[in-house]
Amino acid sequence: SIANAFNEFTNAIISIFLGLFNSVLAVFQAIFALGKDIVGSLVHLVTSVVKLGVDVCQGATGFVFANFFTLAIIGGGYYLYTQNQQG
Numbered sequence: 001s002i003a004n005a006f007n008e009f010t011n012a013i014i015s016i017f018l019g020l021f022n023s024v025l026a027v028f029q030a031i032f033a034l035g036k037d038i039v040g041s042l043v044h045l046v047t048s049v050v051k052l053g054v055d056v057c058q059g060a061t062g063f064v065f066a067n068f069f070t071l072a073i074i075g076g077g078y079y080l081y082t083q084n085q086q087g
Contacts, residue, residue, distance in 0.1 A: 053066060
């Protein structure tokens with residue numbers, strides 16, 4: 001009957017839109033998970049660099065290496081900054 005066909009058509013359209021909505025939610029969930037992993041990786045990287053700096057600063061020789069490490073970081077940052085300003 002016409003009513004039954006219209007009912008099935010309506011159910012099919014609703015199913016399509018619900019599937020599309022679920023797909024969009026899944027994409028946003030994946031983007032959120034990616035952002036969370038990136039932030040976690042950056043925190044781990046910073047923690048590792050700080051631990052490296054603390055480990056290097058042990059003793060008199062470590063003091064010299066820590067100063068060299070600090071100057072290398074500052075020099076590298078200055079180089080990157082000046083390169084970005086020129087180009």
